[in-house]
Amino acid sequence: MSAGGAAASASALYQQRLKRLTDAIELREPDRLPAIFFSHFWAARYCGITCREAMCDYERLAAAVRKAVVDLEPDAYQPVHPLVAFGRTMEILDYKQLEWPGHKGPAENVAYQYLDSQYMAPEEYEEYILDSTGFMLHKYMPHVAGALEPLAQSRMYPGVLHTRIVQSVEAYARPEVRRALETLIRAGEEMPKMRAVHNRVAQELKDLGFPMAAYGTTHPPFDVAADYMRGSMGAMLDLFRNKERLLILMVTLVTLIPRAGIEAVKAAGGNMVFIPLHWGLDGFMSPKQFTTFFWPQFQKVLLALIEAGIYPQVLWEGDCTSRLDVIKDVPPGKCVYFFERTDLAKAKEALRGAVLRGNVPASMLITGTPNDVREHCKKLFDVVGDGSGFILDAGVGIPNEAKPENVLAMFQCAKECVY
Amino acid sequence: MDDRSKQLVQQISDMQEEDAVKLARAMLEGGYDAVKLLGHCREAMEIVGKRYEQGEYFLPELMLAGEMLKAIGDMTKPLIKQDASGAKTAGTVIIGTVEGDLHDIGKNIVTFMLEINGFKVIDLGIDVPVSNFIDSIKEHKPQVVGLSGFLTLAFDAMKKTVEAIRAAGLRENIKIMIGGGQVDETVKVYTGADAFGLNAMDAVSLCKQWVPA
Numbered sequence: 001m002s003a004g005g006a007a008a009s010a011s012a013l014y015q016q017r018l019k020r021l022t023d024a025i026e027l028r029e030p031d032r033l034p035a036i037f038f039s040h041f042w043a044a045r046y047c048g049i050t051c052r053e054a055m056c057d058y059e060r061l062a063a064a065v066r067k068a069v070v071d072l073e074p075d076a077y078q079p080v081h082p083l084v085a086f087g088r089t090m091e092i093l094d095y096k097q098l099e100w101p102g103h104k105g106p107a108e109n110v111a112y113q114y115l116d117s118q119y120m121a122p123e124e125y126e127e128y129i130l131d132s133t134g135f136m137l138h139k140y141m142p143h144v145a146g147a148l149e150p151l152a153q154s155r156m157y158p159g160v161l162h163t164r165i166v167q168s169v170e171a172y173a174r175p176e177v178r179r180a181l182e183t184l185i186r187a188g189e190e191m192p193k194m195r196a197v198h199n200r201v202a203q204e205l206k207d208l209g210f211p212m213a214a215y216g217t218t219h220p221p222f223d224v225a226a227d228y229m230r231g232s233m234g235a236m237l238d239l240f241r242n243k244e245r246l247l248i249l250m251v252t253l254v255t256l257i258p259r260a261g262i263e264a265v266k267a268a269g270g271n272m273v274f275i276p277l278h279w280g281l282d283g284f285m286s287p288k289q290f291t292t293f294f295w296p297q298f299q300k301v302l303l304a305l306i307e308a309g310i311y312p313q314v315l316w317e318g319d320c321t322s323r324l325d326v327i328k329d330v331p332p333g334k335c336v337y338f339f340e341r342t343d344l345a346k347a348k349e350a351l352r353g354a355v356l357r358g359n360v361p362a363s364m365l366i367t368g369t370p371n372d373v374r375e376h377c378k379k380l381f382d383v384v385g386d387g388s389g390f391i392l393d394a395g396v397g398i399p400n401e402a403k404p405e406n407v408l409a410m411f412q413c414a415k416e417c418v419y
Numbered sequence: 420m421d422d423r424s425k426q427l428v429q430q431i432s433d434m435q436e437e438d439a440v441k442l443a444r445a446m447l448e449g450g451y452d453a454v455k456l457l458g459h460c461r462e463a464m465e466i467v468g469k470r471y472e473q474g475e476y477f478l479p480e481l482m483l484a485g486e487m488l489k490a491i492g493d494m495t496k497p498l499i500k501q502d503a504s505g506a507k508t509a510g511t512v513i514i515g516t517v518e519g520d521l522h523d524i525g526k527n528i529v530t531f532m533l534e535i536n537g538f539k540v541i542d543l544g545i546d547v548p549v550s551n552f553i554d555s556i557k558e559h560k561p562q563v564v565g566l567s568g569f570l571t572l573a574f575d576a577m578k579k580t581v582e583a584i585r586a587a588g589l590r591e592n593i594k595i596m597i598g599g600g601q602v603d604e605t606v607k608v609y610t611g612a613d614a615f616g617l618n619a620m621d622a623v624s625l626c627k628q629w630v631p632a
Contacts, residue, residue, distance in 0.1 A: 099521060105546070106519065110572060113521045232524050236479040237486060240434060283618055286477045319617075340601070362571050363605035395601060399571035 013209030017075040021211065025311055025355050026333040027388045033381055034075040035414035036213045036357065038397035040083050041111050043068035046404055050109040052102035054080075055087030058197035065201055069210050072411040076213035077205070078274060078397070081198035084112070089194070092187040094146030111400055119143060120229040122238070125245040128229070129252050131158050147183040150176040214313060215270025218261035218305075220298040221253035223278050235279075239289055250297045258304035265310050272311045280327075281318030287326075295326050306334045313338055313357070317396060324350035340395040348384040356384055357391040360410055365394055365402035370409035377413035385417060392417075423451075424459050431463035431487050432470070434480055443491045453498035460491055464535040471532070472620050478528060481619075485531055508539040510630035513555050514565035515543030516599075517576035522569035525599045525619075529565060532619040538626055549583040556589050562630045564593055565622060566612065569600040577610040585611070594629045596622060 016031075023030035044054035047064035054061045058081065065080045087100060097119070099105045100112035119140065120128060128135040134156050142152040154177060155168040171177055202212060219227070225246060226235030238246045265273050279285070280294055305312050312335050319341040320327070327337070332353035339347060339358040347356055360380070364372050377392060384390050392414045398407055420428075423446055430439035446456060467484040470476040512533055516526050523545045530540045541559050543551055556564065564584065566577045577597050584590050597607060598616040607615040613629075616622045 105521075110519050111570065113570070115521065116524070233482060236482040239479045240436060240483050284478050286475075286479075289477065289479060361603060361605065362601040363574070363603050363609070366571060366574055367605055367609040399601075401571050401574065 010207060010209040014206060014211060017209065018211045021076050021213070021391070024388060024391050025336055027353075027355065028333075029388045029419050032419060033385055033390065033392055033414045033417035035392040035411050036076050036078065037069060037072055037074035037411070038078040038213065038393060039400065039402075040080070040397070041400040042398040042402055042407065043080055044084075045109075045400055046071075046407075050101065051084075051111055051400075052087065052100075052108045055084050055100060055112065056102075058085055058194050061085055062197050062201040066204060069205055070208060072408065073415075074210070074411055075414075076211045078214045079198060079202060079212055081194055081201070082217070085194045085198070086191070089187050089190045092183060092190060093148065095144065096146060097144045114227070116227070116232050118231040118234045120234075122230075122234070122242055122245070125242065125249055129248055131156070132252060132256060134158060147187075148180050150174070150180040153177055212270060212272070214272050214274035215268035216261060216264035217274045217276070218257055218264075218301070219275060220277055220280065220294065220301060221250045221257060222280075222294045222297065224253050224257065225249055226279050239285075239293060246293065250293070254297050254300045254304075257301050258308070261301075261305055262308045262310060266308075271309055272313055273305060274313050274315070276315045276317065278317055280316060280323060281320050282322045283318075287322070290323065291326060295323075299329065302330055302335060306331055311336060314354075315396065316340065316342060319343075321346055327351075328353065330354055336391065338391075338393060344380060344384045344390075348386075348389070355389040355391060357393050358395060360392070360394045362395050362399040362402070365406045365410070366399055368403075368406060370405050373406045373409040374413050377410055378417070381417040385419075387419065420459075424455075427456075427459050428463045428466070431460060431484065432466035434483055436483060436487055439487055440490050444494060447494055447498060453495040457492070457495055457499075460488055461535075464488060468532060468535045468623075472623075478524075481528060481531055509537035509632060510563065510626065511539045511541065511559055511561040512563040512565055512626060513541045513543065513552065513559060513561045514567065515547035515552060516545040516567045516569075517573050517580055518546055518548050519576050520568045520570050520573045521545050522567075522599070525569065526565075526567040528619045529567070529598065529616075529622045532623050533626060536623050536627070538630075549580050552580055553583060553587050553589070556584065556587075556593065561593060563626050564595045566595065566597045566610075567599045568597070568602070571601060573599065573602075574606050574609060577606070577612065581611040594625070596625050598622060 020030040020034045024034050041051050041054055043064040044051060044061060046068050049060050049064055061081060069077050090098065090100065091103065097115055098112045099115060101110050102108050124139065138152055138154065138156060142149045153174065154171045160168050172181065226232060230238055261273050265271065285294060302312050314336065315338040317340050320339065321342050324347055328351045330353050335354045336357050337351060337354040339356065344356055344359060360373060360376055364376060392410065423442065427439060427442050430442060443456060447453060464484060467476060467480065471481060514526055514530055516523055530542050533540050541555055541561065543555055552564065566580055568577060581595055595612040596614045596616055597610060597612040602615050604615065614625050616625060
């Protein structure tokens with residue numbers, strides 16, 4: 001085939017895959033079962049590079065992602081660079097919210113992990129609500145990045161006005177603040193290097209016929225409060241000790257989260273956003289707590305994203321079977337519910353509007369055989385693939401340790417599940 | 420039990436943190452026996468545990484109950500001359516998040532639930548090297564070892580830990596349960612554990628089944 005012919009064929013494949021995925025999301029019957037490739041470090045391991053290398057060597061990661069996508073031939077993939085390739089920038093910043101391979105604790109080939117902690121004290125609720133940006137600049141960033149600690153010394157501007165603004169700038173020339181700003185610039189110079197490689201590999205994969213399944217990431221308001229601000233313990237105790245403050249914070253987050261999510265997705269030129277969800281699962285909260293502190297606020301975020309023409313891809317971690325009756329209330333054909341352990345048959349019955357995505361178990365992909373995987377995928381297709389509304393994936397994406405032959409079997413099976 | 424004691428049990432079990440701590444303080448200041456007061460706390464915790472088992476309470480209630488217990492426990496400490504925890508335990512469980520994994524919420528909840536069900540729990544923390552499990556088993560001679568892990572990397576670390584326990588000749592006398600994240604029956608078989616659990620209640624049931632009263 002001529003180069004022009006190959007390009008035309010790749011372009012046709014791109015459109016075909018995108019249509020397959022969009023058909024599934026919009027509850028129309030696609031030609032066959034679509035499958036999404038999503039993983040943090042599987043592509044790296046598949047190509048023999050360590051987790052640390054994946055986080056720090058943009059080009060080697062790009063080569064691994066390209067090979068994984070080309071070999072698996074998914075209908076769409078979630079880009080990997082924005083998920084993992086920030087090791088160098090974190091090192092410049094002395095970033096403290098993650099432990100990552102080759103830095104302090106974890107070994108070279110262990111995935112990075114988030115450190116659950118209190119990043120906002122209970123008495124700081126009001127400060128955040130009054131001046132979120134000020135709080136992030138003066139308190140949060142100095143707390144989570146060692147190199148930015150001196151930024152805590154710069155002035156809080158809502159109270160600094162008129163000629164005091166002019167006088168206030170002296171803080172920025174202090175040696176320690178100057179060093180922090182210089183570090184911030186160096187970090188700022190590193191990140192576009194990663195972005196450039198990410199954009200290039202995305203274009204290369206587009207030219208080969210592969211669409212992306214996520215153009216940004218955002219979170220439910222309660223998860224932001226629990227994971228990134230109050231910490232697990234703090235957030236759970238706040239359900240009793242700081243109920244009102246928490247609810248007011250969530251009002252702020254319901255406005256800020258979609259704004260940031262829409263901005264990121266639009267800037268990337270896409271229409272899908274990934275929303276991993278940590279606190280919604282059965283057993284974590286009571287049904288009443290869920291319908292007070294979690295769902296109403298999250299539903300508003302989903303509706304705002306949908307209103308902006310974005311399809312949310314919501315990863316409901318754990319088993320959310322008992323939540324189905326509440327979370328079903330989303331506009332039809334606009335939202336993907338990606339379930340880890342939730343019973344998909346029950347989900348199919350309860351949810352009329354959201355397309356299902358999932359849920360080949362991690363344990364099977366890591367320890368099973370290609371035959372186990374094929375049988376499981378076919379069973380899923382039989383049970384929930386009727387006509388529309390199902391996208392094949394693993395429970396929480398492809399686990400880093402999954403056997404390549406099992407992952408290949410999963411994507412191959414999707415191709416055999418024809419409507 | 421007098422009215423104040425009953426009220427204390429009710430306030431703790433009904434999640435009235437401020438009232439419960441205030442009442443406990445008033446009782447102690449009024450000369451109420453600290454050991455007896457801790458007994459009321461235990462009684463309240465049993466109610467909390469039952470409500471959790473019955474699906475009335477969830478993680479936030481367990482966390483708050485733990486906080487109340489800690490606050491009241493701290494108040495009683497200076498008043499108790501000797502260790503009052505000499506009560507017979509239901510059995511000993513060693514628990515830890517396996518090497519490479521830093522997650523601890525699940526492990527902490529299981530620890531809490533086992534403790535309120537009368538088990539002595541030795542919590543080895545997170546990212547626990549295999550050798551720490553072995554040393555601790557030799558020292559404490561538990562009936563049960565609980566291996567926790569949220570990430571999929573924990574599957575291999577759990578397997579390695581179970582194998583090391585076997586290699587050290589310690590496997591025969593203990594039961595091993597695993598839990599957390601994506602752990603399931605397949606992982607149980609893969610790691611060589613005796614059972615897996617999806618939540619803290621599963622862990623309590625397993626331990627009760629393995630360590631008869």
